[in-house]
Each structure stands twice: as C-alpha cells, then as structure tokens.
Amino acid sequence: LNRPARIRLPVLTGLLLAILNSACSVPQKPSPAPAPPPPDVTIVPSSRELAAETPSGPVRELLHKAADQYASGDLDGAAATLERAIRIAPSEPLVWQRLALVRLDQGDWEQAETLALRSSGLASGNAGLRKVNQDIIAEARDAAAGGR
Amino acid sequence: LSRVGRRVGQRILCRAGFAARGQCAIPNSSHRMPKKKQSSRGSRPARRSAGAVRRRTTKGKTGSWQRGLRRALPAVILTSLVLVLAWVLWLDYRIVDQFEGRRWALPARVFARPLELHAGKGIAADDLVAELGLLRYREVSRVRAPGEYRVSGDTVYFHSRGFPFPGENTPGRLVRADFAGHEIHRLGDASTGAEIDLLRVEPVPIASIYPGHGEDRMLVRLEDAPPLLLDALLVVEDRRFRDHHGVDPAAIARAMVANLRAGRAVQGGSTLTQQLVKNYFLTNERTLSRKLNEAVMSLLLEAHYDKDEILGAYLNEVYLGQDGERAIHGFALAAQFYFERRLGNLEPEQIALLVAMVKGPSWYDPRRHPDRAIERRNLVIDLLEEAGTLDPEAAALARKRPLGVTDAAPTGRTPFPVFLQLVRNQLLRDYREADLREEGMKILTTMDPLVQIRAEKAMQASLLRLPGGKEDGEAALQAAVVVTATGTGEVAALIGGRDPRFPGYNRAIDAARPVGSLIKPVVYLAALERPGSYTLATMLDDGPLNVKLANGKSWSPQNYDRQSHGRVSLHDALVHSYNQSTARLGMEVGVESVARLLARLGIERPVPAYPSLLLGAVELSPIEVAQVYQGFADGGYSVPLNAIRSVANRDGQTLNRYPLRISQAADAQSVFLVTSALRDVTLQGTGKSLRKRLPPGLSVAGKTGTTNGYRDSWFAGYAGDFVTVVWLGRDDNRPTGLTGSSGALVVWADIMRRISTRPLVLDAPQGVEWLRIDPATGLLADTGCDGALELPFIQSSQPAGVAPCARRVSEKARSPLKWLKGLLN
Numbered sequence: 018l019n020r021p022a023r024i025r026l027p028v029l030t031g032l033l034l035a036i037l038n039s040a041c042s043v044p045q046k047p048s049p050a051p052a053p054p055p056p057d058v059t060i061v062p063s064s065r066e067l068a069a070e071t072p073s074g075p076v077r078e079l080l081h082k083a084a085d086q087y088a089s090g091d092l093d094g095a096a097a098t099l100e101r102a103i104r105i106a107p108s109e110p111l112v113w114q115r116l117a118l119v120r121l122d123q124g125d126w127e128q129a130e131t132l133a134l135r136s137s138g139l140a141s142g143n144a145g146l147r148k149v150n151q152d153i154i155a156e157a158r159d160a161a162a163g164g165r
Numbered sequence: 166l167s168r169v170g171r172r173v174g175q176r177i178l179c180r181a182g183f184a185a186r187g188q189c190a191i192p193n194s195s196h197r198m199p200k201k202k203q204s205s206r207g208s209r210p211a212r213r214s215a216g217a218v219r220r221r222t223t224k225g226k227t228g229s230w231q232r233g234l235r236r237a238l239p240a241v242i243l244t245s246l247v248l249v250l251a252w253v254l255w256l257d258y259r260i261v262d263q264f265e266g267r268r269w270a271l272p273a274r275v276f277a278r279p280l281e282l283h284a285g286k287g288i289a290a291d292d293l294v295a296e297l298g299l300l301r302y303r304e305v306s307r308v309r310a311p312g313e314y315r316v317s318g319d320t321v322y323f324h325s326r327g328f329p330f331p332g333e334n335t336p337g338r339l340v341r342a343d344f345a346g347h348e349i350h351r352l353g354d355a356s357t358g359a360e361i362d363l364l365r366v367e368p369v370p371i372a373s374i375y376p377g378h379g380e381d382r383m384l385v386r387l388e389d390a391p392p393l394l395l396d397a398l399l400v401v402e403d404r405r406f407r408d409h410h411g412v413d414p415a416a417i418a419r420a421m422v423a424n425l426r427a428g429r430a431v432q433g434g435s436t437l438t439q440q441l442v443k444n445y446f447l448t449n450e451r452t453l454s455r456k457l458n459e460a461v462m463s464l465l466l467e468a469h470y471d472k473d474e475i476l477g478a479y480l481n482e483v484y485l486g487q488d489g490e491r492a493i494h495g496f497a498l499a500a501q502f503y504f505e506r507r508l509g510n511l512e513p514e515q516i517a518l519l520v521a522m523v524k525g526p527s528w529y530d531p532r533r534h535p536d537r538a539i540e541r542r543n544l545v546i547d548l549l550e551e552a553g554t555l556d557p558e559a560a561a562l563a564r565k566r567p568l569g570v571t572d573a574a575p576t577g578r579t580p581f582p583v584f585l586q587l588v589r590n591q592l593l594r595d596y597r598e599a600d601l602r603e604e605g606m607k608i609l610t611t612m613d614p615l616v617q618i619r620a621e622k623a624m625q626a627s628l629l630r631l632p633g634g635k636e637d638g639e640a641a642l643q644a645a646v647v648v649t650a651t652g653t654g655e656v657a658a659l660i661g662g663r664d665p666r667f668p669g670y671n672r673a674i675d676a677a678r679p680v681g682s683l684i685k686p687v688v689y690l691a692a693l694e695r696p697g698s699y700t701l702a703t704m705l706d707d708g709p710l711n712v713k714l715a716n717g718k719s720w721s722p723q724n725y726d727r728q729s730h731g732r733v734s735l736h737d738a739l740v741h742s743y744n745q746s747t748a749r750l751g752m753e754v755g756v757e758s759v760a761r762l763l764a765r766l767g768i769e770r771p772v773p774a775y776p777s778l779l780l781g782a783v784e785l786s787p788i789e790v791a792q793v794y795q796g797f798a799d800g801g802y803s804v805p806l807n808a809i810r811s812v813a814n815r816d817g818q819t820l821n822r823y824p825l826r827i828s829q830a831a832d833a834q835s836v837f838l839v840t841s842a843l844r845d846v847t848l849q850g851t852g853k854s855l856r857k858r859l860p861p862g863l864s865v866a867g868k869t870g871t872t873n874g875y876r877d878s879w880f881a882g883y884a885g886d887f888v889t890v891v892w893l894g895r896d897d898n899r900p901t902g903l904t905g906s907s908g909a910l911v912v913w914a915d916i917m918r919r920i921s922t923r924p925l926v927l928d929a930p931q932g933v934e935w936l937r938i939d940p941a942t943g944l945l946a947d948t949g950c951d952g953a954l955e956l957p958f959i960q961s962s963q964p965a966g967v968a969p970c971a972r973r974v975s976e977k978a979r980s981p982l983k984w985l986k987g988l989l990n
Contacts, residue, residue, distance in 0.1 A: 131670070
C-alpha cells in the first residue's frame with residue numbers, strides 16, 4: 018500500500034487482464050458458502066443458490082466478449098458488454114467486478130471503487146472475489162488521492 | 166445561357182457555402198473571365214445605347230418607329246436576358262438547396278430494448294410470440310425467410326432479421342426455442358442444430374420523431390438497392406436515363422404522339438430527373454410554367470451531379486404512399502410499409518409492384534385498389550420481360566403471384582407516447598430539437614414492450630374494479646405507473662394516465678403529489694443507519710405527541726386508526742405504518758438528516774425540512790418515488806433512472822452512450838434491515854392483502870401511502886427484478902375514497918403478478934445476522950416465546966437482554982455466550 022500508485026497500476030492492469038481471461042476459460046462459481054443460512058426465512062432460494070442455478074452460458078459468453086474488447090483496448094465496448102451482462106444477471110458479483118476493472122482502467126476512480134463495493138456486497142460467500150475488490154478499491158483510492 | 170447562369174450561380178452558391186464539394190475548387194480567374202467578357206459585351210454598351218436611344222428620340226423629329234424599335238431592341242433583349250438569368254439562378258439555388266439539404270432529412274427512430282434470449286431465461290412461449298408480433302413477424306407453416314415464425318407445441322421457430330446496431334452486427338438466423346413452462350429450456354440454431362448461448366433479437370421500433378413536414382423515409386444506398394429495382398425503374402420510367410441531360414425530347418415527343426392518338430394523357434415523357442424535381446416540390450399544380458421550371462431544374466441538377474447521385478436521391482425521395490399525416494418516401498420505407506420486408510428481401514413481383522406504383526401511389530394503392538394495382542404490376546412485368554430483364558419463366562411465375570402486401574399498414578403513430586416523452590426529455594438535454602427530427606438518429610431505449618403492455622392491461626383492468634374507477638372524463642380517477650429494472654435503474658415501462666395511448670398530461674413525470682407514508686422507509690433508514698442507537702427491535706413510544714414548530718404553532722399528528730399503540734418495536738411501527746411513533750422517531754433522528762438522505766437517494770428538488778416531512782408532506786412525482794425506492798431495491802446503491810441506452814447516427818456509429826453510474830446512498834446493512842421490514846409490510850402489515858393477490862413464492866417488499874382526505878393512493882415496492890410505483894388520484898385533487906391498500910396496492914399487485922419473474926431475495930449481507938426476537942419487549946426470544954419474530958441485526962447491535970418468555974427454557978437452549986452477555990449487561 019505504501020508503494021506509489023504509478024508503479025502498481027500497470028501491474029494490477031496486467032493482473033486484471035489475466036483474470037479477465039482466466040475467468041472466461043474457467044467458469045468461476047462462487048465457492049460453497051461457509052456462512053449458515055438465515056433461519057426460517059428461506060421462502061425463496063438465496064441469491065447464492067440462484068447463482069448456482071443460473072446457467073453460466075450467457076453471462077460467460079458476455080464475459081468472453083468483454084475480455085476480447087478489453088484486450089483490444091475497446092474499453093467503452095467492454096463496459097457496454099458488461100452492462101448487458103448486469104441486465105441479465107444483476108446479482109452476479111463477478112460482472113460488477115469486471116466493470117469496476119474497466120472503470121479503473123479508464124481512470125474513473127469513483128466508479129471503480131463503488132462498483133467494487135457493490136460486487137463485494139453481492140459476494141458474501143466468495144472471499145477470493147472480495148480480495149480482488151479490495152485491491153481495486155485500494156488502487157482507486159490511492160489514485161484518487163494522488164490526483165491522477 | 167444555362168451554362169453562364171450555372172457558373173454565376175455556382176459562384177454565388179460557393180460564397181454562400183451551398184454548392185457540392187469540389188465544385189468551388191475552380192480558380193477565381195477562370196470565373197472572372199466570362200464575367201469580364203459579359204460585362205464588356207453586355208452591360209456597358211447596353212447602357213450607352215440606351216442613353217443614345219433616349220437622346221436621339223428626343224432630338225430627332227423624323228425618326229421612324231421602326232428605327233426606334235431597332236435601337237431599343239438590344240435593351241429589351243438585355244433586360245429579358247437579365248430576367249431569365251435571375252430566374253435560372255433562383256431555380257438553381259432552389260434545386261441545389263433541395264438536393265443538398267433535403268436528401269438528408271431523416272426521422273429519428275426510437276427502439277425498445279432488444280430481447281435477450283438464452284437457456285434458462287424466464288420467459289413463456291406466449292411472451293416470445295408477443296414480442297415477434299410487435300416486430301410484425303408473420304406466422305407461417307414453414308419458416309424460410311427473415312420475419313417469419315411458427316409455433317409447434319412448446320417450441321417456437323423463428324427466423325430473426327439480424328441485429329444491425331452498434332457494437333454488434335449479427336446476421337439473422339433460424340432459431341429454435343424450446344420452452345418448459347415459463348422458461349426457455351433450450352435455445353438452438355435450427356439449421357445447424359448448434360446451441361445458442363445468447364441471442365439478441367432485433368429491437369421493436371416504438372416510435373419515430375418526424376421532420377416538421379411529416380415526411381417519413383428510410384435511406385437505402387444505391388449500391389444496396391436490388392439490381393432488379395434499378396433495371397425496372399429505367400425500363401418503365403426512363404429508358405434513356407443514362408444518355409439524356411435531364412430532359413428527354415424524344416420521350417416527350419413520343420408521349421405527345423401517344424396522347425394525341427388516345428385523345429387524353431396516357432403517357433408521360435418525364436425523365437427520372439424530372440420526376441425527382443417534381444417530388445422535391447410536390448404539388449398538384451399542372452401548369453406549363455411549372456413544367457418549364459421542372460425542365461430547367463432537371464437540366465441544372467444534371468449539370469451539378471452525376472447520374473448515380475441522382476438515381477440514389479430518386480430511390481429515397483420518390484413518394485410512394487400516405488399514412489394519415491405521414492408521407493411514405495423512398496423504396497426502402499415503401500418495402501416496409503407495404504410488405505413489411507427489407508428492400509433486399511423483396512420478391513421480383515413485389516419490386517414490380519413498387520415500380521408500378523410510382524405512376525400514382527394513391528390510384529394504384531394495392532390495399533385500397535388491388536385490381537388496378539395488380540393490372541399495372543403485371544404490365545410492368547411484361548415490360549421487364551420484353552426488355553429481357555426478367556426471363557420468361559420468372560415473368561410468368563411473377564404474374565401468377567398475389568400482390569403480397571400485408572393487410573394493415575404499420576402505423577407511424579407511436580403506441581407509447583408517454584414513454585416517448587421521457588425519452589425526448591432525456592434527449593433534449595444533449596441534442597437540439599432539429600437534430601432529433603432530421604438527423605436520422607437511432608435511439609436505443611430501455612423500454613420493455615412486454616412489461617409496458619402488461620402493465621397497461623393490468624392498470625386498466627384493476628382500475629375498472631375499483632370504486633369510482635369506471636367514471637371517465639376530466640374528474641375521472643387517474644393513474645400513473647413507473648416500472649424500473651433493479652440493478653440498472655432502466656425504466657422498463659411508464660404509464661401517464663388511465664388512457665396509456667393518450668399523449669397529454671404525463672402524471673408519471675409531471676404530477677408532483679404528497680407521498681404520505683411512502684416517506685417512512687426513508688425516516689427509518691435514517692434511524693437504522695445509526696446501529697448504536699436504533700435496531701428493528703428498538704422500542705418506540707407510539708403515544709400522542711405535540712411538536713412545537715418554529716412559527717409558534719404546534720403539530721400533533723395522529724395515527725390512521727386514531728388510536729395510540731403504546732410501546733411498539735421500530736419494526737412494527739414501520740410494518741403497521743404508525744404515525745405517532747414515526748414522527749417521534751423522526752424528531753429524534755432529525756428532520757434535516759431525513760431530508761439529506763432523500764437527496765442522497767436521488768431527489769434533486771429542494772425538500773424543506775419541516776417536521777411534517779416525516780409523514781410525507783413532500784410532493785414528489787411517481788418517477789421520483791421510483792428513484793428513491795430504486796435505492797432500497799439496490800441495497801443502498803443509487804442509480805439515476807435512465808430511459809436511453811445509446812444513440813447512434815444514421816450510419817450506425819455510436820454518438821452517445823448512457824453508461825451505468827452508481828453511487829452509495831446508504832450502507833447496505835441498514836438498507837437490508839429496511840427491506841426486511843418492507844417485506845413484512847406485505848406479509849403482516851398494511852400490505853398484507855398482497856399475500857392473496859400475488860402467486861405463492863413471489864416475495865416482495867413495499868409500502869402503502871395515503872394522503873389526507875384520501876386524495877392520493879400510493880404503493881411503491883419491489884421484487885427481484887422490478888421496482889414499481891403506482892399512484893392513483895384525481896387531477897382536480899378531489900378525494901378518491903381510496904387508501905394505499907385499497908387502491909394503488911390492487912393495481913400494483915396486478916402489475917407485479919404479470920411482469921415479475923424473480924422474487925425478492927432476503928440474502929443478508931456480511932455483518933448482518935438473523936435473531937429471534939420477542940416483539941413485546943424487543944429482547945432476544947427463544948422457542949418458548951409465542952409470536953417471536955426473526956429480525957436481522959447489524960453485528961454488535963443485537964439486543965443485550967433476553968426476553969422473560971425465553972427464561973422459561975432450559976439453559977442448554979441458550980448459547981452460553983449470549984447468556985453471559987445478558988448477565989454482563
């Protein structure tokens with residue numbers, strides 16, 4: 018955290034690219050929930066269960082497409098594709114995180130941070146995903162504070 | 166003469182910036198040359214001779230009139246020349262202006278959201294068929310061409326038309342969708358058998374924004390027009406098009422002979438260029454001077470532009486029909502208007518019909534005069550066969566085919582004027598009115614036509630069942646509905662009055678009314694944001710209260726049932742919408758912080774922080790209420806409501822995207838507590854009649870609102886996919902006799918029942934735990950307590966004490982930690 022943001026940003030961007038692509042080749046499913054289910058209120062399945070039921074097909078396809086657009090430098094296109102994925106699966110934390118990454122790359126620190134927070138809010142059972150979100154938030158805050 | 170006129174005209178046009186590119190590049194010197202010649206030969210001697218005439222006529226006594234005339238002749242000729250020149254210049258200016266300007270006037274097209282299909286999508290076969298119906302697909306027994314579909318049991322086959330929009334230009338394909346109940350079970354390509362992960366169906370056009378003169382057209386480029394169409398036009402209308410200079414004297418002579426022989430006008434000698442000019446200045450006037458103007462303009466047009474430019478303009482300009490105030494221009498739009506097909510997908514006989522109609526679109530209107538139309542169409546086919554454009558077999562086949570026009574013309578008037586108004590409001594922040602009307606923009610909106618239509622039907626049906634809901638007229642019970650998508654804040658449907666087709670007063674956007682108890686969740690959220698002071702189990706005093714106001718008066722709100730309920734939990738006060746305890750809570754939290762929270766949730770208008778705000782004495786429009794509840798539905802994240810996804814220019818390049826931008830208005834944990842209470846409103850509280858109105862399993866959260874004297878009846882709430890706000894009331898503000906639960910809730914339930922596919926999910930965020938609470942004391946309960954509630958608590962804010970009812974249970978049933986905690990506190 019003490020390292021200057023100038024050095025960390027490209028490193029993180031490289032990491033993000035790798036994540037974007039890896040996420041597509043290996044479908045990321047939320048890890049089994051360690052937290053106990055809420056008592057007596059499961060009138061309907063939890064979002065975690067829904068996410069597990071949701072066919073990963075369409076969202077994964079869009080993540081693929083966004084990754085391609087991201088890799089080719091078409092950040093606006095990648096963002097539009099991710100928004101399309103959000104419309105299909107608004108409670109899928111991975112998609113919100115990817116959008117946060119794109120905004121980070123575009124220098125939109127405020128959106129990057131808020132989107133990452135939103136992603137974490139949906140990812141209560143996925144520590145790995147939340148860790149990446151924390152990195153995005155730290156990165157965005159550093160960059161915003163550094164006036165970059 | 167016309168050449169000189171053209172040069173001078175060209176110079177004027179260049180100066181005025183009107184001329185076509187490249188035509189102003191001629192060096193100035195070459196322009197001046199003829200001018201010099203002209204002036205030395207023309208005007209100066211002319212002035213001299215005119216003076217001479219005057220002098221001599223006054224001086225000479227014996228000058229004969231012939232000599233006078235001979236001397237005056239140059240002046241007369243010169244004057245005529247100048248007049249003719251001025252006339253030609255004027256015509257030149259007009260025709261170039263038309264050609265350069267008008268060929269680009271294109272209405273803006275407004276589209277609904279594209280329907281996304283994938284396996285697992287919550288959509289019934291009927292919904293897909295309804296969407297295809299809106300796209301004007303035709304049901305056929307075997308699907309071959311784009312725009313056709315077939316239903317077979319639980320399977321829908323259709324041939325999509327492709328998605329010609331920014332970011333994705335996919336061709337049409339033959340699709341097979343297998344349904345299982347209200348869900349797509351499998352989606353595949355029917356020709357290859359391959360699975361389709363995700364398919365975006367082309368969006369339904371919902372409106373056009375026309376140029377002021379009502380002209381409607383779709384552009385087609387010359388190179389994209391079917392070759393048969395171009396051949397047919399030349400064969401039928403202007404065989405020597407490639408050779409003449411705008412006017413074809415041979416054709417005129419031929420026509421004159423034919424007309425003389427027939428004794429009436431049976432044949433026209435107009436070239437395509439003349440017809441184009443005629444179309445530019447469409448009037449019914451048939452005078453010689455008009456014909457002359459047309460001929461000169463045609464010569465001028467040919468001098469300025471090449472044949473392909475003229476033919477291309479003709480394809481898009483020619484008048485081919487009328488739909489009310491909307492004039493159908495160009496072959497591309499005509500193909501859609503008559504056959505509901507793209508120009509490139511027309512059959513030979515359909516092309517022949519369009520070419521046949523050029524002569525008289527209303528006389529040969531295939532819908533009103535099919536006999537005339539088919540006769541002339543077959544004449545065109547004969548001509549094409551004679552010219553060798555169609556071979557005899559193809560011609561014979563074409564003659565046998567029916568006209569093929571669709572029964573009803575697609576209307577140019579939007580069925581969704583209320584939503585269009587929202588779109589226009591948003592567009593006018595970024596574009597000029599003229600750009601909307603003439604630049605041919607493609608506007609992709611967020612409207613979901615299936616949701617919109619179902620919401621309209623539900624509103625109309627349930628309004629009729631309400632007391633006073635049947636009366637019509639100015640004092641009628643009115644309604645406004647806003648439906649937005651969770652997560653994105655996209656407006657899916659909008660209803661501005663009891664007649665959704667009426668474009669008048671848009672109550673969803675423009676009617677600001679007191680919101681009553683709809684404000685309460687904001688008051689409670691302001692309290693629950695301080696978990697150190699308030700939890701859902703905090704006990705409140707619901708006794709009478711008296712608040713001294715700044716103006717010296719006092720404020721004593723009462724409960725709806727005029728009863729006090731003693732000590733009630735914060736949860737119950739919200740669930741049963743008690744006014745006295747809410748006002749007391751709001752005064753403790755501070756009216757200012759409630760007003761600030763409203764602003765954070767997206768209310769831009771200034772909200773005066775008077776105590777009466779706590780019970781909803783603030784006027785908001787239904788769309789503003791939706792903005793506030795969007796924040797609750799999205800776990801404290803606020804997203805500005807949005808009606809447009811993107812705007813593209815006529816070439817399909819994106820001009821503007823309206824990206825998703827979110828802000829954190831409140832913390833997710835506190836919002837979760839409010840949502841859980843709003844869910845209980847719909848199970849046990851003022852909205853409990855929803856239990857019998859909604860299908861089992863469709864969990865929702867919401868709040869009723871009623872204002873003084875039953876003037877406004879509100880319900881606002883959300884499920885997993887939509888936030889919906891319903892307002893009922895009268896324009897003259899007379900009482901409706903309806904509460905939020907007896908009025909708006911009924912409409913709300915009917916809408917949600919039809920549109921919602923995802924229930925509300927109460928999935929506690931990190932740092933929130935569910936505990937069993939005794940409602941009488943607000944303390945921790947146990948299995949021994951009757952009527953205990955499960956309530957969520959933000960970590961380390963749970964009640965410290967254990968309820969008396971729980972103490973009857975054995976020690977083992979309690980966790981040692983909580984037991985210990987209870988002792989320590």
